Amino acid sequence: MRTFSLDSPVQYLKGVGPARAAELGRRGILTAGHLLRILPRRHEDRTVFKPIALLEKGAVGTVQGRVSAIQEVTPRPGLRITRVSVTDGTATLVGVWFNRPQMKTFFKVGARVILSGKVDRFSRELRMANPDYELADGTDGLHAGRLVPIYPSLGRIQPRFMRSLISYVLEHVAGAIPDTVPEEIRRRLGLKDASSAWGSIHFPASHDDLTRARKSLAFEEVFVMQVGLGLLRQRTHRTSGGLVHRPDGPLGRRFLAELPFSLTPAQERVIAEIKRDMESPHPMNRLLQGDVGSGKTVVAAAALLKAVESGYQGAIMAPTEILAEQHYYNLRRLLAPLGVRIALLTGSQRREEREQALFGLSAGNLQIAVGTHALIQEGVVFRALSLAVTDEQHRFGVRQRGLLQVKGAGEAIDVLAMTATPIPRTLALTVYGEMDLSVIDELPPGRKPVTTYWLTSRDRRRAYGFIRRQLAEGRQAYVVCPLVEESEAVEAASATEWVERLKHALPGFRIGLLHGRMRPAEKEGVMAAFRGHELDLLVSTTVIEVGVDVPNANVIVIEGADRFGLAQLHQLRGRVGRGEHSSYCLLIGDPQSEEGRKRLDILTRTTDGFIIAEEDLAIRGPGDFLGTKQHGVPEFVFADPIRDYRLMEYARREAFALLDRDPDLSGPGLEPLREAIRTRFDGLLNDLLIM
Ligand code: ADP
Ligand code: MG
Numbered sequence: 231m232r233t234f235s236l237d238s239p240v241q242y243l244k245g246v247g248p249a250r251a252a253e254l255g256r257r258g259i260l261t262a263g264h265l266l267r268i269l270p271r272r273h274e275d276r277t278v279f280k281p282i283a284l285l286e287k288g289a290v291g292t293v294q295g296r297v298s299a300i301q302e303v304t305p306r307p308g309l310r311i312t313r314v315s316v317t318d319g320t321a322t323l324v325g326v327w328f329n330r331p332q333m334k335t336f337f338k339v340g341a342r343v344i345l346s347g348k349v350d351r352f353s354r355e356l357r358m359a360n361p362d363y364e365l366a367d368g369t370d371g372l373h374a375g376r377l378v379p380i381y382p383s384l385g386r387i388q389p390r391f392m393r394s395l396i397s398y399v400l401e402h403v404a405g406a407i408p409d410t411v412p413e414e415i416r417r418r419l420g421l422k423d424a425s426s427a428w429g430s431i432h433f434p435a436s437h438d439d440l441t442r443a444r445k446s447l448a449f450e451e452v453f454v455m456q457v458g459l460g461l462l463r464q465r466t467h468r469t470s471g472g473l474v475h476r477p478d479g480p481l482g483r484r485f486l487a488e489l490p491f492s493l494t495p496a497q498e499r500v501i502a503e504i505k506r507d508m509e510s511p512h513p514m515n516r517l518l519q520g521d522v523g524s525g526k527t528v529v530a531a532a533a534l535l536k537a538v539e540s541g542y543q544g545a546i547m548a549p550t551e552i553l554a555e556q557h558y559y560n561l562r563r564l565l566a567p568l569g570v571r572i573a574l575l576t577g578s579q580r581r582e583e584r585e586q587a588l589f590g591l592s593a594g595n596l597q598i599a600v601g602t603h604a605l606i607q608e609g610v611v612f613r614a615l616s617l618a619v620t621d622e623q624h625r626f627g628v629r630q631r632g633l634l635q636v637k638g639a640g641e642a643i644d645v646l647a648m649t650a651t652p653i654p655r656t657l658a659l660t661v662y663g664e665m666d667l668s669v670i671d672e673l674p675p676g677r678k679p680v681t682t683y684w685l686t687s688r689d690r691r692r693a694y695g696f697i698r699r700q701l702a703e704g705r706q707a708y709v710v711c712p713l714v715e716e717s718e719a720v721e722a723a724s725a726t727e728w729v730e731r732l733k734h735a736l737p738g739f740r741i742g743l744l745h746g747r748m749r750p751a752e753k754e755g756v757m758a759a760f761r762g763h764e765l766d767l768l769v770s771t772t773v774i775e776v777g778v779d780v781p782n783a784n785v786i787v788i789e790g791a792d793r794f795g796l797a798q799l800h801q802l803r804g805r806v807g808r809g810e811h812s813s814y815c816l817l818i819g820d821p822q823s824e825e826g827r828k829r830l831d832i833l834t835r836t837t838d839g840f841i842i843a844e845e846d847l848a849i850r851g852p853g854d855f856l857g858t859k860q861h862g863v864p865e866f867v868f869a870d871p872i873r874d875y876r877l878m879e880y881a882r883r884e885a886f887a888l889l890d891r892d893p894d895l896s897g898p899g900l901e902p903l904r905e906a907i908r909t910r911f912d913g914l915l916n917d918l919l920i921m
Contacts (some may be wrong), residue, residue: 236263243397245391253385262399265408266428268392270379273440275562276346277376283320285349285356285515292346292374293323294366297337299407323349323356325363331506331766333363342366344374362390372397377434400429408902411450415884422446445877448869452878456885457895461907462664462890463515472513472575472642473616475540478505481568485535488567489528491674492527495526500668501532504646507666508536508617513642520670521839522650523677527557527779529670530619531564533646538570542616545599545637547606549622551576552744555622555754556778558600559761565598575601575610578750605637612637619646650804651797651843679837680807682815683829684791693787693816696736701739701766705811709769710802712790721771722747728789729769736767744770772798781809786817792826794818796846799833807837825849 234242241251276292285291294632295318312333315323325345327333337343347361364373371590372378390491407424409416416423422430422443430443431690486493493501500518505660507514546561548554558574565572573587573596590596594613599605615638635643647665685693687798688866697707704902711728714721722745729743742756742765760768761780768783772794786806791799799817807813815832821827832845867876889895895904 233260234402235406236261236266238262240265244819245395250387250391253387257384259384262403265396265399266432267867268381268384268396270381270432272380273377273434274346274380276344276374276378279318279344281320282316282323282356285321285323287349288346290346292344293318294342294374295319295323297339297341297343298322300334300337302331304332314343316343321356325356325361326357326359330360336363340404344375346378351644355516355801372433377436377440379432396432400432402484404429408905409899410906411453411548412888412899412903413890415453416446419449419880419884420586421449424450426897436701444868447740448866448874449867449877449881450868452869452881453885454524454903454910456878456882457903458881458907458911459664459886460885460889461895464893468770471512473540473542473638473644474511475505475508475536475542475616475644477509478536479539481535481539482532484568485532485564489564493528494525494670494672494674496520496670496672497529500670501529503666503668504529504533505536506831508533508644514644514646515665516668517665518646518648518668518670520650521673523799523808524650524670524673526621526648526650526670527560528564530557530621530646530648531561533617533619533644534561534598535565535568535570537617537644538565540616542592542614543594543597543599543612544617544619545601545605545612545615546619546621547603548620549602551578551602551750552753552757552778553621554600554602555750555757559758560596560779570598571596572598572600573824574598575604576750577602577604580751594875610637615643617644617646619648622650650801650839676810677807678812680803680813680815682803682834682837684817684819684834686820687818690818691735693818696814696816697767697785697787698736698739700785700814701736704782705785706760706763706765706780707767707785707787708783708805709767710786710788711769711771713772713793718746721745725769725771732767732769739766740764741767741769744768746771772802778805779808780805782811784809784811784813786814787816787818789818791817791830792821796829796832796842798848799829800839800842803833803837 239251240246240254240259241248243262243265246254254260254265259268260350274290274292278292279294280291282295284291285293293316295316297314298317299313299315301313301315303313305311310329310331312327312330314327314333314337316323316325323345325333325347342365344364344366345358345361345772346363347358350357350359362373364375373390379393379396381389381396383389384392388711403425405425407428409424411421411424413423415421420442421427427443427446430439431447434440434443455676456811500520504514504518504840507516518526522531530546534546537544546557548557554576555574558572562572571590573590575584575587587596587599588610591599592613593612599610604610618635618638635645647652678703697709702708709728711721711725714724725743725745729741733741742760744753744756748756756765756768757778759765760783763782784806786803788794788799789800794802803815806815815833817830819826819830821830826850836842891897892900
């Protein structure tokens, strides 16, 4: 027998010739180890043999008996049928195979055999077509007499062959599958070692054994991920070369004193958390989570001002130009009176403007940069950047976020990431597990929840009547045009048509238009006019989705609402309900599916972003919800980040405790763990590991 390991190519395995190897190779199954990752779709309990006389048509059963006859018939050229009769004393069953001549020689009359499959009845004859089969005497009990794994068919590779192949692999690598979870942890938590867990996932001794194997492998998966996240987190916490910001001075105090409102307790709490991080020599790596309208901007302003007052610079990056411009406007309003000088950097601003901003930032006389991706381009140089804020964090990929840090004055500047996407706790552990979390869990006082109605397009005129009355009372409104997927140009054209329609429906009101094809200056002109109440109604594509803040606007109409996702609708709705007036969201849509109806219905029932996120998660599933792939976080096979929340917490605790004891994972026996992190994080963490 050739010795082999998990890395042995499949073609060296018993029974795998070039054809089967190619079939497997097409599916990325190249080695013995890859084979083990083909999981059974289910296990069939073939421990109990049913008396043949009691078999029912259509049911799946397993019987044991003696071969009483073997026949081969050729009803027409090219079709050879093998019939094997099996008797158990109660009745006779015929196993039937088509064009499988080897069956004739596999069975011998008089041999004890096991057949398992779906029962059929033809006149008085009981039959199974292509059943699983096994010799009952002196076999290893692979295909019957146990919980039998049922594999998916891979092309011409039959489930039965797969079963033999995987059993063969398991037999030969027994004990050689590396354990990534340290033995001490495994023993304490009652988990199986890797070899026996993989063995039982395929060939469990019992249902309990299968459950335990699954749990062990799920733990392993989650553990590896949490160790990886722990390494990332530790990078932040262990570095003491972070920039130290000064305690609040006169600027910070004046800022708080002169705010037009008093902070909510939640805002005060998160500002304190952020300031503590900024004053410490460890770099900050904090996620600020707060629902739409919870007041994150003022928190960012306080942090940016602290950087300025400490003699450094701060930057805030937003995913869209409109949002960047709005931050620019808001931060100027909040901070310019304190003498802070702020630059705006967007992709499409005029050249002189841009050059002036660049010069000011590199010379240091501009203290805060507000911008889009333009901030992270080459040629943007800060004199002494110490704080990088990203707004609407979930819109940026891992790499884009990192790039702003690279512009920093030291190796490790402070990072504050803000998001309005309320992440259920379970997922926060997964996706942002390396960051510290601050949550604004209350809205500023006096906010009235936005009343939401869902209308069909036939009721549109009622919606217009409603808008007319609100505008007449001095309020302002948004109308969001339906999502057009073809192109921005088509979308812009459609938005223009909506303006005409609304002008017709609402004569005498001042109507503006905002879409993605407009130049930034145009966009900012329209936004400024709307903010200054020179426009009553703003027709817009989803460019207003994030962050836009005009408190006097109290109605938002969303056309084609059924075509938007839940999170997006919640964001859009967040444009209203920002001032003292009662606010309304009118969803207009004729959903074609149950799921679409469900989405619109949820929005009419709650304005709580958290509940909406959980519902969204339930509808879409975790991978899609946050695009875990995009975050560079491995996906799970055995664990379910929602259902296995407790397991996740355990794994996190164990992972962090291990890193406390052994920060580089250099201890004995940890090579498999290091290797697993390397492969599963796809290189993202390589620089943190001693190779
Ligand atoms: P978001 O968290 O969605 O970014 P913003 O920062 O845009 O929210 O704040 C929404 C609105 O609430 C803004 O008009 C802001 O001035 C106002 N606001 C923020 N904090 C408070 C507060 N403590 N009291 C009253 N209004 C506030
Ligand atoms: Mg915001």
